Amino acid sequence: MKQQDATPVLVGDTTFYIRPFPAFKSANIFGQLTKTITPVAGGLLSLVGGTGDEKSIFDLNLEEAAPALAGAVSGLSGTVVETLLRQLLVDYGNIAYDDPETGATPKLTMDKANDLFCGEVQDMFILAVEVIKVNYNGFFKKLAAQFGAAIAKFKDLMAASSASTETSTPPSSES
DSSP, X not given: OOTTOOEEEEETTEEEEEOOOOHHHHHHHHHHHHHHHHHHHHHXXXXXXXXXXXXXGGGSOHHHHHHHHHHHHTTSOHHHHHHHHHHXXXXXXXXXXXXXXXXXXXXXXXXXXXXXXXXXXHHHHHHHHHHHHHHHHHHHHHHHHHHHHHHHHHHHHHHHHHHHHHHHSOOOOOO
C-alpha cells in the first residue's frame, strides 16, 4: 500500500480518508499499540481461534468479544488510551474527513476530533480501529494464525490438568 493512498471509511455520519503511516512512524506506533493492547490481545486471539487459517482480530463478533475486551481494557490508564488515540488519529495528519460545511476534505485536527466525537466517543474508537486495520491488518492475521495453535494447545493442557486434579481430589464432607 502506498503512503499516499487513502482508504475511505464511514464512521457515524462522517466519511474519513485514512492514509498509512510512514514506515518508521508506523513501527513507533506499533510499539505503543502492542504495549497497550497486549493485555487485550490474548483474550481476543483466543476468541479468533483457528490453527492454520488466516483469521484476524478484526473478524471477531464484537458481542462475543465484549466481556474479554472489557476485562482487559479495565486495567489501562486514561492517559495511555488518550495518547494512543492522539497518535492514531491526529498527531501525524494521516486522516482527512469530508467537511459538509465547506465541501473540502481537511486533515483531522484535535479541535475537529473533539467536535466530531463529543458525545460520540465510541465513534472515535471505531475510527482508531479502522486506522489500525489500514496499517496493521496483515500483521494481526498472521499473529492470530501463529498463536491460534498455541492457544488451542494451552486450553487442552488446562482441561487435562483440571480433569486430573478433579479425579485426585477427595470429595469434601459436609458436617
